[in-house]
Amino acid sequence: MQSTHLREHNLSTLLSTLASAEAPLSRAGLAKLTRLTKPTVSKLVEELVAAGLVAEGTPVSAGAGRPMVPLSPARGTLLAIGLEVAADHISCLGIDLTGEAISQRTEYLRVTAASAEEAIQHCAALVGRVRADAGSLPTVGVVAAVPGRIAPDDGRVLSAPNLDWTEVPLVGRLLAHPELAGLPVRAQNDNRLSVLTEIDRRPGESFIYLRGSTGVGGAVVLDGQLLDGAHGWAGEFGHTVVVPDGALCRCGRRGCLEAYVSYHSLRERAGLGDDVRIEDLVDALSRHGDRAEVIGMIGRSLGLAVANALNVLDLATVVLSGYLAPIADELEPVIRGTVEAHALAVEAGPVRIERSDGLADPALRGAARAALQPVFSAPGEWIAREPSTPAR
Amino acid sequence: MQSTHLREHNLSTLLSTLASAEAPLSRAGLAKLTRLTKPTVSKLVEELVAAGLVAEGTPVSAGAGRPMVPLSPARGTLLAIGLEVAADHISCLGIDLTGEAISQRTEYLRVTAASAEEAIQHCAALVGRVRADAGSLPTVGVVAAVPGRIAPDDGRVLSAPNLDWTEVPLVGRLLAHPELAGLPVRAQNDNRLSVLTEIDRRPGESFIYLRGSTGVGGAVVLDGQLLDGAHGWAGEFGHTVVVPDGALCRCGRRGCLEAYVSYHSLRERAGLGDDVRIEDLVDALSRHGDRAEVIGMIGRSLGLAVANALNVLDLATVVLSGYLAPIADELEPVIRGTVEAHALAVEAGPVRIERSDGLADPALRGAARAALQPVFSAPGEWIAREPSTPAR
Numbered sequence: 001m002q003s004t005h006l007r008e009h010n011l012s013t014l015l016s017t018l019a020s021a022e023a024p025l026s027r028a029g030l031a032k033l034t035r036l037t038k039p040t041v042s043k044l045v046e047e048l049v050a051a052g053l054v055a056e057g058t059p060v061s062a063g064a065g066r067p068m069v070p071l072s073p074a075r076g077t078l079l080a081i082g083l084e085v086a087a088d089h090i091s092c093l094g095i096d097l098t099g100e101a102i103s104q105r106t107e108y109l110r111v112t113a114a115s116a117e118e119a120i121q122h123c124a125a126l127v128g129r130v131r132a133d134a135g136s137l138p139t140v141g142v143v144a145a146v147p148g149r150i151a152p153d154d155g156r157v158l159s160a161p162n163l164d165w166t167e168v169p170l171v172g173r174l175l176a177h178p179e180l181a182g183l184p185v186r187a188q189n190d191n192r193l194s195v196l197t198e199i200d201r202r203p204g205e206s207f208i209y210l211r212g213s214t215g216v217g218g219a220v221v222l223d224g225q226l227l228d229g230a231h232g233w234a235g236e237f238g239h240t241v242v243v244p245d246g247a248l249c250r251c252g253r254r255g256c257l258e259a260y261v262s263y264h265s266l267r268e269r270a271g272l273g274d275d276v277r278i279e280d281l282v283d284a285l286s287r288h289g290d291r292a293e294v295i296g297m298i299g300r301s302l303g304l305a306v307a308n309a310l311n312v313l314d315l316a317t318v319v320l321s322g323y324l325a326p327i328a329d330e331l332e333p334v335i336r337g338t339v340e341a342h343a344l345a346v347e348a349g350p351v352r353i354e355r356s357d358g359l360a361d362p363a364l365r366g367a368a369r370a371a372l373q374p375v376f377s378a379p380g381e382w383i384a385r386e387p388s389t390p391a392r
Numbered sequence: 393m394q395s396t397h398l399r400e401h402n403l404s405t406l407l408s409t410l411a412s413a414e415a416p417l418s419r420a421g422l423a424k425l426t427r428l429t430k431p432t433v434s435k436l437v438e439e440l441v442a443a444g445l446v447a448e449g450t451p452v453s454a455g456a457g458r459p460m461v462p463l464s465p466a467r468g469t470l471l472a473i474g475l476e477v478a479a480d481h482i483s484c485l486g487i488d489l490t491g492e493a494i495s496q497r498t499e500y501l502r503v504t505a506a507s508a509e510e511a512i513q514h515c516a517a518l519v520g521r522v523r524a525d526a527g528s529l530p531t532v533g534v535v536a537a538v539p540g541r542i543a544p545d546d547g548r549v550l551s552a553p554n555l556d557w558t559e560v561p562l563v564g565r566l567l568a569h570p571e572l573a574g575l576p577v578r579a580q581n582d583n584r585l586s587v588l589t590e591i592d593r594r595p596g597e598s599f600i601y602l603r604g605s606t607g608v609g610g611a612v613v614l615d616g617q618l619l620d621g622a623h624g625w626a627g628e629f630g631h632t633v634v635v636p637d638g639a640l641c642r643c644g645r646r647g648c649l650e651a652y653v654s655y656h657s658l659r660e661r662a663g664l665g666d667d668v669r670i671e672d673l674v675d676a677l678s679r680h681g682d683r684a685e686v687i688g689m690i691g692r693s694l695g696l697a698v699a700n701a702l703n704v705l706d707l708a709t710v711v712l713s714g715y716l717a718p719i720a721d722e723l724e725p726v727i728r729g730t731v732e733a734h735a736l737a738v739e740a741g742p743v744r745i746e747r748s749d750g751l752a753d754p755a756l757r758g759a760a761r762a763a764l765q766p767v768f769s770a771p772g773e774w775i776a777r778e779p780s781t782p783a784r
Contacts, residue, residue, distance in 0.1 A: 149739055158739050206622065220704060227614075229706020230598065231740045239736055240700040243636065253734055305700075308632040312612060312701045314621020342645055344631055347541055347550050348623045 004380075010036055011044055011379040015053060015073065019097075019376065024057055024070030045071060051383040052077035053097060053375065073097040078375065078382075079137040081130060082367030083123050083144040084190060087111055087162050087214040087263055088277060090119065091361060092126035094134050095368045097375060103133035104364075110274055116168040124177035131179065138385065141184035143371040144170060145193045145363040147214040152231050155187040161250035162214040162264055184374065191217035191235060192226060193366030198319055198356050199224060206315050208306060209356070210237060211322035213278055213363070216258050216302075218321075220313060238262065242304045260301045263323075266294075282327050298324075299331045303338025310343040310351065321356035328355035396772075402428055403436055403771040407445060407465065411489075411768065416449055416462030437463060443775040444469035445489060445767065465489040470767065470774075471529040473522060474759030475515050475536040476582060479503055479554050479606035479655055480670060482511065483753065484518035486526050487760045489767060495525030496756075502666055508560040516569035523571065530777070533576035535763040536562060537585045537755040539606040544623050547579040553642035554606040554656055576766065583609035583627060584618060585758030590711055590748050591616060599709035600701055601748070602629060602694065604716040605670055605755070608650045612705060630654065634696045652693045655715075658686075674719050690716075691723045695730025702735040702743065713748035720747035 013034050018025060025033065031041045048054035049071075057070035076096050084091045091106040105126045111119050123144065131139060148160025155171030157163075170187050174180050195209045195218070204224040211218050219235035220227040227234040238258035239251060246255030250264060259265050263278050266285060276284045285294045306318055318335070320328045332353045339353070340346050356362065375382050405426050410417060417425070423433045440446035441463075449462035468488050476483045483498040497518045503511050515536065523531060540552025547563030549555075562579050566572050587601045587610070596616040603610055611627035612619040619626040630650035631643060638647030642656060651657050655670050658677060668676045677686045698710055710727070712720045724745045731745070732738050748754065767774050 149736060151740075159736075222619075227705070230708040230737065231706055233736060233740075234704065234706040236703040236706070236736050239734070240703050241696055241734055244634065244696060251736075256734075304633055304636060308697075308700050309704045311628040311632050312626065312704060313619070314623055314626040314628070316622040342631070342633055342648075344541060344551075344625060344628050344643075345622065348543075348625075 007044070008378055008380040010034075010040060011048065011383070012377055014041065014044055015048060015379050016376050018054060018071055019073050021072075024072040026068040026070060028068070030071065047383050048379065051379075051385075053379060053382060075100060076102065077137070078140055079131065079134045080140040080368050080372035080375070081127055081142040082193075082364050082369070082371055083127065083142060084361065084364040084367060085111060085119060085123065085144065085146050085160075085163065086190075086278065086363075087147075088274070090122050090126060091364050092123070092130045093361070093364050093368045094130040095365075095372065096137075097372065099369065099372075102137070103130045105129050105133075108277075112162075112164045113274075116163075116165050116170075117173070119163070120168075120170065120173045121177075124174060124179045127174075127177075128179035139183055140375055140382075141186070141371045142174070142180060143193070143367040144174070144185070144187045145190040145367040146170065146187055147190045147217070149231070149233055149236075150187045150189060155185070157187065159251065161252070162258075162262060164250075184371075186370070188367070188370065189217070189233070190214075190363040190367075192219050192232070193370055194321060194362035195219040195221065195226065195235075196366040196369055197359065197362055198321065199226065201357055202319075205317065207317035207319050208237075208309055208313065208315055209235070209319045209321060210302060210306065210324060211356075211362075212261065212320075212324040213263065213322040215262050220309075220315075237305045237309060240305045240308060242301050257301055257305045261298045266298075278323055279326075281323055295327065295330045296334055298327075299334025300338050302331070303335040304342065306335060307339045307342035310339065310345050314345055316345055316349070317352045317354065319354050319356050321362060325355045328353075399436070400770055400772040402426075402432060403440065403775070404769055406433065406436055407440060407771050408768050410446060410463055411465050413464075416464040418460040418462065420460070422463065439775050440771065443771075443777075445771060445774060467492060468494065469529070470532055471523065471526045472532040472760050472764035472767075473519055473534040474585075474756050474761070474763055475519065475534060476753065476756040476759060477503060477511060477515065477536065477538050477552075477555065478582070478670065478755075479539070480666070482514050482518060483756050484515070484522045485753070485756045485760045486522040487757075487764065488529075489764065491761065491764070494529070495522045497521050497525075500669075504554075504556045505666075508555075508557050508562075509565070511555070512560075512562065512565045513569075516566060516571045519566075519569075520571035531575055532767055532774075533578070533763045534566070534572060535585070535759040536566070536577070536579045537582040537759040538562065538579055539582045539609070541623070541625055541628075542579045542581060547577070549579065551643065553644070554650075554654060556642075576763075578762070580759070580762065581609070581625070582606075582755040584611050584624070585762055586713060586754035587611040587613065587618065587627075588758040588761055589751065589754055590713065591618065593749055594711075597709065598707050599711050600629075600698060600705070600707055601627070601711045601713060602698065602716060603714035603748075603754070604653065604712075605655065605714040607654050608694075610713075612701075612707075629697045629701060632697045632700060634693050649693055649697045653690045658690075670715055671718075673715055687719065687722045688726055690719075691726025692730050694723065695727040696734065698727060699731045699734035702731065702737050706737055708737055708741070709744045709746065711746050711748050713754060717747045720745070 055074040059067035061067040082093045093104045094102040149158045157168040209219040216238040239256045241255040243255040247259040249256035249259035423430045447466040451459035453459040474485045485496045486494045541550045549560040601611040608630040631648045633647045635647040639651040641648035641651035
């Protein structure tokens with residue numbers, strides 16, 4: 001039993017080391033980095049290669065001795081699927097072990113105008129199309145990103161006010177579709193998935209991550225680790241109060257940050273239709289009013305929520321993502337003004353307000369990456385399956 | 393070098409195990425709990441006993457075999473000193489290795505009416521008296537609890553608005569006094585020290601700790617660990633905003649929780665003099681107004697700050713301490729109402745609002761305990777000194 005655990009642990013270490021390396025590694029290089037013996041590395045690499053998890057490149061000769069075989073995670077041998085349910089679209093992304101996209105499908109759809117069951121039908125159909133795009137590749141699993149609170153036990157969406165969803169048994173319903181039958185399926189908060197790329201970019205850092213999308217939310221990262229909290233819901237800045245007894249939020253509460261700076265609230269306040277896309281929101285608002293006023297309102301509301309969170313957490317970095325990233329330079333001075341007026345941390349030095357990497361669809365990519373995770377944490381189970389051959 | 397580290401580590405483990413045990417332990421019991429060999433335990437215990445850190449009790453015979461010698465941390469062999477600077481008093485407490493008080497001295501003094509230098513003179517004098525009370529006991533060090541932000545590098549008090557202190561070089565000035573010369577001296581935020589006892593009472597738990605005293609502040613505890621943040625300032629609930637552009641706080645900001653529910657703000661708003669003691673505050677306020685109104689205002693303000701923090705941290709327990717502890721039962725329904733109106737965590741189940749252990753002077757006791765910590769983390773240095781004999 002102990003040796004099975006050890007073997008699994010070593011396989012996981014080898015695969016993860018290859019995935020995080022900037023360039024392919026030789027068996028000797030792997031042994032050095034993982035501190036495993038060369039015979040152990042050779043034996044386990046052989047298994048990983050046979051299972052289609054690791055690819056051997058063209059041997060490189062250093063002149064003397066045996067040529068070095070470069071190793072890297074295999075491309076196109078398996079499929080991990082991310083789903084994102086947003087107010088105005090549903091997207092599905094399939095990636096392989098290297099994180100490379102194999103297929104992405106998006107359907108623009110007003111989710112609040114449909115029933116949850118219809119939206120779930122669309123999700124299942126998109127998964128089916130992405131799996132078809134990927135040919136015969138074996139699927140690791142599916143993770144769905146949802147702008148709401150997920151029950152930790154069974155993947156029910158307890159509340160996703162920006163989708164008008166309450167108590168939607170998302171995971172259970174997805175599993176009932178033939179496109180997903182038998183697959184591991186999980187649901188997770190969209191903001192907590194979207195922060196994963198940012199954590200990779202900032203190893204070991206502590207920061208507040210704020211993302212504007214369907215809702216406004218985020219995550220708290222302490223020393224490179226995502227803070228979970230009691231129910232996996234930490235980082236819900238969107239429902240901290242910025243105006244006591246203020247505007248009614250879609251969640252039913254009053255004065256939430258989201259009642260002022262979410263897609264829905266900004267759009268409705270400006271009298272814009274629901275055909276505006278999230279990424280075009282601020283530009284559309286500016287055409288209907290004074291851009292400085294729009295930025296000012298968003299920035300002051302965010303600044304207050306951020307200042308309150310900084311006082312509780314004592315962090316020195318704030319990262320803006322989603323629709324906030326492209327306007328981060330405009331927002332920065334407004335947020336900074338409010339933060340400096342209220343956050344004690346500025347007594348020790350400036351608070352950094354930065355933009356995220358700006359890559360598109362961070363929640364969708366985070367969901368696909370989360371779906372891939374079981375292969376890295378327990379490659380042994382994957383090795384025990386039928387080996388697959390590269391699709392390309 | 394390695395073996396010195398190992399020895400220090402083992403000494404620390406043994407002493408800490410004895411301190412956290414509910415009853416005295418035998419050498420065999422220590423070996424079992426620490427997983428050290430019996431010869432190692434015997435050798436190190438001998439050193440700890442010789443240095444006056446561990447006491448041997450009366451041997452107990454189990455009938456057969458060698459009688460068991462009960463071991464526990466030694467009483468009255470050393471002195472660790474805590475100081476507390478509050479708005480209306482300065483206290484000094486000396487404890488021994490068991491945490492038992494050897495001497496406590498308090499001076500009631502309006503710190504804001506005096507200069508910081510005068511207050512520091514009083515601190516030094518109190519330390520001198522406590523050391524005199526303790527006779528010839530060797531002093532481990534001094535930790536001062538201050539209601540403010542301490543510079544992580546040199547123990548300057550950057551700001552302590554409720555004392556009217558800005559940039560006070562507390563540690564440096566204390567060290568200049570003959571009563572403290574040559575001692576290790578540190579300063580720390582009062583609320584972060586006061587939570588230490590609560591952490592012991594709730595091993596491994598996660599909770600928000602809110603303390604009403606000179607100011608209103610607290611701490612965040614995650615899985616039994618105090619959250620530090622970037623500068624050791626996490627848990628400053630008192631300066632989260634509960635009324636945007638609201639009342640002016642002593643810190644110079646507007647709308648802080650502390651502008652509504654601190655000792656100063658409540659007293660001044662009710663027109664009470666500064667001769668009211670912190671622990672008598674709510675009773676005094678009730679004599680000048682409607683008690684339900686006073687409790688309602690305090691509870692709603694706290695509730696909003698707590699709800700915002702719960703949304704960011706996703707915790708399920710709130711502990712009330714300081715002047716909030718004796719009125720916790722009255723505050724609970726008011727805080728609960730506001731928390732339930734704003735905290736997402738209630739979607740998963742009730743948030744527990746509890747009172748702290750209610751022991752007097754938690755910050756002072758926490759400070760003394762923090763002063764003791766070096767003996768537990770590096771007993772070897774203490775062993776290398778001259779051994780001391782029990783004072784009683």
